[in-house]
Amino acid sequence: MRPPAPPGTAGRRLAELGDGVVLRDLYDEHGSAVYHSLxxxxxxxxxxxxxxxxxxxxxxxxxxxxxxxxxxxxxxxxxxxxxxxxxxxxxxxxxxxxxxxxxxxxxxxxxxxxxxxxxxxxxxxxxxxxxxxxxxxxxxxxxxxxxxxxxxxxxxxxxxxxxxxxTPEAAEQVEFEQAFLDPRTDRGHVLYEYIGAGSRTVTILPAEPGPGPVDVYTTTIRMLxxxxxxxxxxxxxxxxxxxxxxxxxxxxxxxxxxxxxxxx
The missing domain is CATH 3.40.50.150 (Vaccinia Virus protein VP39)
Incomplete structure (x- = not known):
């Protein structure tokens, strides 16, 4: 099942990439390797x-x-x-x-x-x-x-x-961005974290998307x-x-x- 589009900056980046985006769950059979790299x-x-x-x-x-x-x-x-x-x-x-x-x-x-x-x-x-x-x-x-x-x-x-x-200080900021390198491919990725009401959404996409389909991985995590x-x-x-x-x-x-x- 396709996950919902992420909020905030990540959602805007996906909109810019258009129809070439393939949105996947971070914990599915494709996202698991990316999660492991992170x-x-x-x-x-x-x-x-x-x-x-x-x-x-x-x-x-x-x-x-x-x-x-x-x-x-x-x-x-x-x-x-x-x-x-x-x-x-x-x-x-x-x-x-x-x-x-x-x-x-x-x-x-x-x-x-x-x-x-x-x-x-x-x-x-x-x-x-x-x-x-x-x-x-x-x-x-x-x-x-x-x-x-x-x-x-x-x-x-x-x-x-x-x-x-x-932390209370982070909750006031709402959005964070972090770059990391995937050691499997030596390709750069960007992780976006969006803090909402009682949850945070993590989205990972390539730093420099190439031609063709662009795999994007996202998940929403409750704050307990x-x-x-x-x-x-x-x-x-x-x-x-x-x-x-x-x-x-x-x-x-x-x-x-x-x-x-x-x-x-």
Missing amino acids: AGGDTHEIRELVRAVRPHPGPVLELGAGSGRHTLPLLALGREVTALDLSEGMLELLSARLRDVPALRDRCTVVHGDMTAFSLGRRFGVIVLGTTSVSLLDERGRAGLYAAVREHLAPGGVFLLSTVEV PAELLVAELADAGIAVRTTHPLPAPSDRHRAVLLEAEVSR
Whole structure:
């Protein structure tokens, strides 16, 4: 399904490009490689997440595993890791990375599944949802996530999830622009971030579009304050016991890692 046209400067750039634009979701089979190029080298929460996992024994379930930015460090802890994601393109990238690390891949099970409705027939000592992926879910999706997490946490197990908020100063600015290089192609891209009411829209397009169709990738991400997630988790019978500050991806964001366990 074609995503809606992005707002702000990105939308105006697309209008200038005209009928040659092919608008795609950032997380579909085409966009996954672009997302991996942008985020694959981002390590901003890995150290804190691994530190939070380490004291808790048992196998790890990683939700929204993507191309494996957290999966490989979790495997490096010596744990058995189940990596679940809805994007087949992302999981193909993860599987390719695992083929290059035979010492780790035998402890990793890759699962194509929906984090809002999964049933794996087993329980885990730790369930992880990083990269603020919870912001991709609407209220109904988050309720499904919490129910599935409850069903899959082992007694005494912990649920770790991260979220990001926009700072008050950034919220006043509304739009941001960032250039980056795609290492797969050595082509420049521009990322536009538009901050709206309760959400932010990210759009990526080539810095210098060539002739022919122009692939543009976009997604809208909810802004979920930690206080909202704490309240939702409590309603679902999952209590947040500790919060860990995270290094934010930029100075316009504030990030936190929540550590929770089943309370009833």
